Amino acid sequence: MEIRSYPFPDPDDLGVNETYLRLQREEPVSRVRLPYGGEAWIATRYADVKTVMGDPRFVRAPVMDPDRDPPRTMPEVPGISTILSMDPPEHTRLRRILAKAFTARRTAQLRDRAQEIVNDLLDRMEDQGPPADLMDALAMPVAITLISEMLGVPNLDRAQFRAWSDAAVAITAFTVPEIEAAAASLRAYIRDLVEEKRKHPADDMLTVLVTAHDDEDRLSEEELVSFGVTLLIAGHETTGSEIGNFVYTLLARPDKLAEVRADPSLLPTAIEELLRHTKLSGAPAFPRFATVDVELSGVRIAAGEAVFVDGLVANRDPEVFENPDELNFHRPSIPHFAFGHGVHHCIGAPLARMELQVAIATLLKRFPNLRLAGDVAIKKGRLVRGPQTLPVRW
Amino acid sequence: MGKWSLEVDGGTCIGSGMCTAIAPEHFRLEGDTSVPIDPSVDPDDLVVDAAESCPVEAILVRAADGSVVAPQP
Ligand code: HEM
């Protein structure tokens, strides 16, 4: 069996590296060599990806085992556990603290605030006149503003925060010391905010986390800080990039843009299809580990072995999605894994969906002549991909 | 203690696979929708965890007297 090096390079566009698709057809469970920590399995078919993400026989925590050098795409072995590296029941304990703040019901209550933020940003963009960089004018600020308000981080220094966050989600785009320095700065920043919330509790998520630590002993100080950092980064980097990715895709595909302009009620389905189709993340940072021997597509994964899966590759499986490479806003159902699956299913999924809908619907409505005003380069070598800049005119 | 009843609102469930991973003895995915394996169960914290973690609050756990055990409002 050939052992390929992983991660496979990102293509220039938002598509999927051809090697993934060939493996999916010909060798659905295969061996890869990681830049750090040696070899692992990679599984590419929808059914296997679903098993690895959703079946309790696969776990995350061995990533944290100090005696282990786990196969991974990022240089640092995280010395500190985050919600993403935990398994039930510890994972459930952490997740339940904030689950209520992120339900579809609670998220719907934030829709008006999201609309206000979008309106303000688009007012400013219109005032300044064309051309504009939509990443800067709309995509990143909507996502940052909303998550920082929810967390209770007023007057976030956005430029500084963007720089840290950009480095913190790098795989190869920054050097190891740069990545580590950015991660350390983010933690110090959140630690200060936590102290602030101790003195001045407020009606926000950081205060909920502080209370869960100080009064209820439901999470450690380190977990508290990690959770804050994870939420701030996961809450804006992904959503902001996807707003940019989807607007870019629509502007580059006039036939698709015409469909949603002709029938705005199509937008929520179009967004699900764009979530399915867009290869947002370069590669998963960490694998899952089998706790017992498990068979995937006829290949035996031995207890303790590591398996990498990527929901965005599963999203291209022709067994589940007819003509998977085609962008089709009229699929009868779109059971994609863009938000993952199983216990780590994105806690912010309802929020992200709402933000995407409000931002894109409002943009299209207010700017009927919106068009690209230059070339668009998609970032590479990062966990999260998106346009470097998105120049538009109207 | 009496039995608890489990219900999943199939129209609301988004098939996240959260409950089926937290409490595999109690829920399984049929296609993209979670269904209780047995709608009547002995009280178990795991079903409360599942109902409280569901992102769309599609799981309803009731006590024998009909009162709601989870999710809390
Ligand atoms: C379009 C936007 C988004 C996408 C595509 C996305 C995608 C994902 C994916 C694929 C996972 C699972 C990762 C894994 O299994 O390793 C995840 C987890 C997570 N996401 Fe998102 N996400 C988005 C927006 C958000 C937002 C707005 C938040 C809000 C705070 C957020 C917070 C989180 C957190 C905390 C986790 C970890 C959950 C856990 O481990 O239990 N995400 N996200």
Ligand code: SF4
């Ligand atoms: S946790 Fe909720 S949404 Fe997810 S599968 Fe279970 S019932 Fe469905």
